[in-house]
Amino acid sequence: MTLRSALYSGRVVHERMRPKRHRLSYRVFMLLLDLDEIDTLDRSLKRFSRGRLNLIGFHDRDHLDDPRGSLKDVVLAKLRAEGLDAARISVLAMPRILGKGFNPLSVFFCHDADGRLVATIHAVRNTFGQRHDYVLPATRTVGGWVEQNARKAFYVSPFLPMHLRYGFEIAPPGEAVHIGVDVLGEEGLVLAATFSGERRDLTDLAIWKALAGHPWQVAGILAAIHWEALKLVAKGFRIFPQDRATRGLRRPASPLASTPPGPSARAGSSAASWPGRAP
Incomplete structure (x- = not known):
């Protein structure tokens, strides 16, 4: 049986343009998991598990507000709230490694x-344990790329203010994948972040090779994020504190009440800055 799920090995690159230049580049791998195939992968692979400890794994609760819910049903509900619908859903995400991730x-x-x-849902997470979603229609441009825009609506990196916009550029998964996010301010491009990866069949051997070839990911993405944060502090980057009203919340109330409704207005970003447009 041919599966749509796969492993993508590639690189994350961040280019900060202002107020100072800063660049990071790390090799990482991500899994593309068809939500209807995850249980099949759990049964057929020795080094991958769903919701259990293994070399690598996928935990539905990492993406759910209520861990008792069905991930696919939750995603479909988010789409329908925006007037969208889907029959098949896959997620591109970094796996847990030895239960951590x-x-x-x-x-x-x-x-x-x-x-x-x-449609796509950009499910973003920050280092404060909060998350939020950008639910956006996917209109392909010439060449098959998807371009999307949204206003920043969630606290992400302490080195970026809230009054920003995002421009997404996506080459959907095939033999390769590209996820790009431009962070834009009044003066233009603030940060460009990308993930570009090449497809591998998702096998036990591919998992071993991925772990051996991506040492930072094995050590921990959070460790890399905090290491880069120390560099930014040393360079004198300004820190923008989180709004007091959203501190300690798992999923802060949407700050979009005054924004006209529509797919491009819904957003959420909850992670240290990530994938963006190809420089």
């Missing part, structure tokens, strides 16, 4: 019954 950004690809990509 942190996903700054997971992207849900939502297809209709004919296989057309109709």
